[in-house]
Amino acid sequence: MKVVAFERNLQGTGASRRLRNSGKTPGIVYGADKDTQLVELDHNALWHALKKEVFHSSILDLEVGGKAQQVLLRDVQYHPFKQMVLHVDFQRVDSKKKLHTKVPLHFLNQETNPAVKLSGAVISHVINELEVECLPGDLPEFIEVDLANIEAGQTMHAKDITLPKGVELVAHLEAENPVLASATIPAAVVSDASAGGAAAGEGETPAA
Missing domain, CATH: 2.170.120.20 (Ribosomal protein L25, C-terminal domain)
Known part of the structure; x- marks a missing residue:
């Protein structure tokens, strides 16, 4: 399953709030002995993807800046009462490591x-x-x-x-x-x- 994300440079509560107000969801990509990467995703596309079982249990092809990497969804933070995704975490996978x-x-x-x-x-x-x-x-x-x-x-x-x-x-x-x-x-x-x-x-x- 392919997921498209974009790099983000700004972090912090204010920057994340502005992202959400513009229909984006902040996230991070970590693991595989590489630096943590800050990303943003289209909120509506992410919301619909999260309703699919396969999105939670399969290896995803995450494309950031035209480069693809294999990841697993590791954490999702939802708003306590709004239909809103506040943050997502993806973990890179190494094809040679269990x-x-x-x-x-x-x-x-x-x-x-x-x-x-x-x-x-x-x-x-x-x-x-x-x-x-x-x-x-x-x-x-x-x-x-x-x-x-x-x-x-x-x-x-x-x-x-x-x-x-x-x-x-x-x-x-x-x-x-x-x-x-x-x-x-x-x-x-x-x-x-x-x-x-x-x-x-x-x-x-x-x-x-």
């Missing part, structure tokens, strides 16, 4: 899961992204989580899914193995099933 970043999870086959269709189970998504490490060229836009076979009462953990080639969980998640999703039978469904069973029992004729 990076740590969060990747969104896409949950699949929940509607066709037998526990959902036949037993009234409800599948809850406990977390919606995973922090992974990989080389920039291996970074996936998202990670698929197949919920086709999770049964009622079961949970699915991070280590239960197959990660794309070259992608690993960061160390603390490897140790914690957090829950990604869980399948439960709602109390109302259990209660209805019990009541139905009791009613069926009452209708039976005692053996002579």
